[in-house]
Amino acid sequence: MSDIGDITDTLDIHLNINKEDYTLTIGKKWTLLYVLREILDLTGTKAGCKTGDCGSCMVLIDGEAIESCIFLAKNAVGKQIITIEGIADGINLHPIQDAFVEAGAVQCGFCTPGMVISSKALLDKNPAPSRSEIAKALERNLCRCTGYIKIIDAVELASRKLKG
Amino acid sequence: MRSSSLRYIGKGIPVHDARLKVTGRKLYTADLKVPRMLYAKMLFSTVAHGKIIKIDTSKAEALPGVKAVATYKNSSSSPYNSAQRFYDHKLLENEYIFSDTVRFVGDRVAAVAAVDMRTAEKAISLIEVEYEILPAVFEPEEALNENACEIHEGGNKVAEIKQACGDLKRGFEEADFIFEDRYSMPAIHHGAIELHVAIADYDTAGKLTIISPNQNTFAFRTILSKIFHLPFNKVRIIRPAIGGAFGGKLETVIEPVVAQLSIMTGRPVKMEFTRSETITSTRTRHGAVIYLKTGLMKDGTIIAQDFKVLTNTGAYATSALNVVGAMSHKIFKIYKTPNLRYTGIPVYTNTPIAGAMRGYGSPQAFYAQQVQLHKIAQKLNMDMVDIQLKNLVEPDSLELLHGNPIGNPRPIDCVNKGVEDFGWLQNRLTGKSHSSDRFRRGVGMAVGLHGSTLIGAHRDFTCLTLKMNEDGTAILSSGTHDMGNGSIRVQTMIIGEILGIDPDSISCNEADTDTVPYNLGDYGSRGTFVSGNAAYKVAEAVKEKVLKEASILLQEDVEKLGIEDGFVFSSGSKNKRVPIKDVVIHAHRESQREIIASETYSSKGNPISYGAHFAEVEVDTITGYTRVLNYTAVHDVGRAINPLGLEGQVEGAIQMGIGYALNEGLILDEKGRIINNSFKKYKMQRAPEMPEIKVSFIEEREDPGPFGAKSIGECSTVASAPAVINALSNALGGIDITDFPVRPEQILEIISSEKG
Numbered sequence: 001m002s003d004i005g006d007i008t009d010t011l012d013i014h015l016n017i018n019k020e021d022y023t024l025t026i027g028k029k030w031t032l033l034y035v036l037r038e039i040l041d042l043t044g045t046k047a048g049c050k051t052g053d054c055g056s057c058m059v060l061i062d063g064e065a066i067e068s069c070i071f072l073a074k075n076a077v078g079k080q081i082i083t084i085e086g087i088a089d090g091i092n093l094h095p096i097q098d099a100f101v102e103a104g105a106v107q108c109g110f111c112t113p114g115m116v117i118s119s120k121a122l123l124d125k126n127p128a129p130s131r132s133e134i135a136k137a138l139e140r141n142l143c144r145c146t147g148y149i150k151i152i153d154a155v156e157l158a159s160r161k162l163k164g
Numbered sequence: 165m166r167s168s169s170l171r172y173i174g175k176g177i178p179v180h181d182a183r184l185k186v187t188g189r190k191l192y193t194a195d196l197k198v199p200r201m202l203y204a205k206m207l208f209s210t211v212a213h214g215k216i217i218k219i220d221t222s223k224a225e226a227l228p229g230v231k232a233v234a235t236y237k238n239s240s241s242s243p244y245n246s247a248q249r250f251y252d253h254k255l256l257e258n259e260y261i262f263s264d265t266v267r268f269v270g271d272r273v274a275a276v277a278a279v280d281m282r283t284a285e286k287a288i289s290l291i292e293v294e295y296e297i298l299p300a301v302f303e304p305e306e307a308l309n310e311n312a313c314e315i316h317e318g319g320n321k322v323a324e325i326k327q328a329c330g331d332l333k334r335g336f337e338e339a340d341f342i343f344e345d346r347y348s349m350p351a352i353h354h355g356a357i358e359l360h361v362a363i364a365d366y367d368t369a370g371k372l373t374i375i376s377p378n379q380n381t382f383a384f385r386t387i388l389s390k391i392f393h394l395p396f397n398k399v400r401i402i403r404p405a406i407g408g409a410f411g412g413k414l415e416t417v418i419e420p421v422v423a424q425l426s427i428m429t430g431r432p433v434k435m436e437f438t439r440s441e442t443i444t445s446t447r448t449r450h451g452a453v454i455y456l457k458t459g460l461m462k463d464g465t466i467i468a469q470d471f472k473v474l475t476n477t478g479a480y481a482t483s484a485l486n487v488v489g490a491m492s493h494k495i496f497k498i499y500k501t502p503n504l505r506y507t508g509i510p511v512y513t514n515t516p517i518a519g520a521m522r523g524y525g526s527p528q529a530f531y532a533q534q535v536q537l538h539k540i541a542q543k544l545n546m547d548m549v550d551i552q553l554k555n556l557v558e559p560d561s562l563e564l565l566h567g568n569p570i571g572n573p574r575p576i577d578c579v580n581k582g583v584e585d586f587g588w589l590q591n592r593l594t595g596k597s598h599s600s601d602r603f604r605r606g607v608g609m610a611v612g613l614h615g616s617t618l619i620g621a622h623r624d625f626t627c628l629t630l631k632m633n634e635d636g637t638a639i640l641s642s643g644t645h646d647m648g649n650g651s652i653r654v655q656t657m658i659i660g661e662i663l664g665i666d667p668d669s670i671s672c673n674e675a676d677t678d679t680v681p682y683n684l685g686d687y688g689s690r691g692t693f694v695s696g697n698a699a700y701k702v703a704e705a706v707k708e709k710v711l712k713e714a715s716i717l718l719q720e721d722v723e724k725l726g727i728e729d730g731f732v733f734s735s736g737s738k739n740k741r742v743p744i745k746d747v748v749i750h751a752h753r754e755s756q757r758e759i760i761a762s763e764t765y766s767s768k769g770n771p772i773s774y775g776a777h778f779a780e781v782e783v784d785t786i787t788g789y790t791r792v793l794n795y796t797a798v799h800d801v802g803r804a805i806n807p808l809g810l811e812g813q814v815e816g817a818i819q820m821g822i823g824y825a826l827n828e829g830l831i832l833d834e835k836g837r838i839i840n841n842s843f844k845k846y847k848m849q850r851a852p853e854m855p856e857i858k859v860s861f862i863e864e865r866e867d868p869g870p871f872g873a874k875s876i877g878e879c880s881t882v883a884s885a886p887a888v889i890n891a892l893s894n895a896l897g898g899i900d901i902t903d904f905p906v907r908p909e910q911i912l913e914i915i916s917s918e919k920g
Contacts, residue, residue, distance in 0.1 A: 043195035044188015046407070048357040049439040053843035056357050084188035097186040101178050104808040107816065108648025109185025110357040110407030116186060135851040142843060144355045144408050145648050147815035148851040150808075 018086030044084035055141030058114035065121035084113035099158035107145035176808030204435035205284035209266035212836030214295035223290040229283035236262035267479035270444035304511035335468025335503030339459025347532040350829030351448035358407020364422035365432040380685035411520035447519030484510035491525030534610035534886035574800035575774035586778035586796035608890025612882025616693035616875035625766035627681035636745030643683025650809035651691035655699035662703035689875035698765035705761035777887035788908030802866030821884020
């Protein structure tokens, strides 16, 4: 199955990504993931399945962590999209990113951007989650390296950093 | 070096590229685009076994935007083995880029390169293939039947490997009890989150460059050189970041295909598999059937054990011999069993190709052994831990097979510490009382092991180059393929310790056959012991050069000089102390030479790492769902160079092991198609399903490891699945479990049969 669909059936749209406006001509069936990675070179958002089952393509859409591989780009019009590239402030890491580094939550790194996005969505709503609430919030993100333990540690650490 | 004086060794330090990874700035192969790059797509066999009697690519070729269609008719016909490791490595070669015979659902039939992905996909759908359907066989035992269809000329039995020590017959005659069981375990998917992907660029100077996430750049150069008859200086393999591998990226899969398309078009070509293609058409862990006969004395001493292992190697040879070969060494290194025999038989079937996966034979062999030992402990009314302690190898003993010294194995320490950390005695005694009508709890444990080098199988060496910069920082060139497991970090920590500089002040050029020295490849858990020792050696060589230069600068005997905290100092005079950077500048200005060294470490032995795992599970008798509640893992690592990295390895390995016990396994339908070919259906453990985990290490030094360290990567996963299965058996009243995994459906069947 293609993640782009028929390219002759196009649409002109405006998208707001990482607080910047983009004017784009897209295929009606293009996924947001395809637009991010292939059109805009925002390759920090990863693809591990393209069926909405692994969470490595998570982005924030109006603050919610959403799998961009199963979200049509045209449906993102009028929404605030934040990708992993929009989390850090230039070269300065966000406290969640700092915490991921410090806690040893990063191994191969392929699931990491999606994990950071899901953690951001959680901590924005619930600044002091329990370990089981963190685990629940990461349920849609698969990781094969860490057993999730140090990722959960990192979100706890990030919660403390953001409070402090 | 005394541990009290160590500055970096033993500290938990994140992987070297963590900041790039948390910001999405680390580039993986899928993120790369090369100018004029074409997009490629593969056509796979829809039948389990067949001969292509007609293949018509004309419609695909006529589609605007299609630049090449490759099939067996127009591609290289050189046979190869995708698991070949070095130039003179002799392996059975029965793979081709494409062939007129397909041997499993998902075998390669054709590939298209086109100007965009959409066109490539459309072209694939226009290729017409007619097969003469041949009989197919999916299970190894059936494949060995005399009347089974022959998948390769010469039959389905690839080989038979035997190893033995003692007198097996006598051992069983002497035994007070004999147990015989048959165990089966399925093929499983590696589950790296990164999809398989590769880019090839064959240029007009006749040079082929491959960019792919792989664990073995120098081996891939050998294989591609062989397939396309290219000299080694005309093949370059570059490995960007790897998004997880676990053995699944040790063998060539896509690389020869994109190379073929690039040679045909003269343009760069990229191909990325889907998840379903990655599950079906890359590699799996070998499924296996294991017959295990064990003889014991009344006191629990194992006096004889006989392993017969049939591995399902799938449709092609690849790692068939290597995996049963590796198994044949490892099982001799766990217990003091005097009479032991191993027979390993890899078998072809019409199923996806099995290859390397974390553990490389250990997970299967110890799965059967440890689960049977749990059953034996129950039958003899003994504690599993007591049987372990009675039989496990002891430090400084001799290895049974060849009588060689076995080094410093510490499985007994692992078990003893695990008993304490887990609260084995309390848990064992009280497990039942925690059970209710609906939920039943149980505890189980297991021991596993893995080597630290390739010695026993073949050569093992790593060469590294290290050069000092004028400001006292350094550049390392390393053929190590860091997969996120932190092996580059281990090298920079070792070098930093010896040179007295911060590991973060050492940058690294990684795995690229044109720019870094030779490395055997990253498999066999060799990163810490072999490449870590190479780091030690190259750092010592650079240190010697720094001190020699400093002796000129400080006008001091070199014997009196040492390095500490970025300074060279003299033990004779307090005033004679200069920063390393001044020494390097002096070398450039006065001596006019670079401080650089290349050193090779070759291993003479293969120290074994051990681990003991303890699990507590809770079974929901209504849903059949098993949850692992508590978990303790203790590992004998010689020395913990980077405890943060070690813990991460073990925690991730437990995620895999729990899956191997409770869910994971490829399920084929009657036509050989994989039913669970997506992450929705192939269930890997998710965050809420993980238990609390206690990880700790036994650090009793394994010399000559770097600072006494040995491996962790593969050992960490071996004991996990049997520990969980044993806990599950305990929860279900001590039932025998012989077929893995045990999914909720099976548990409900077990529970309903109890009632019935």
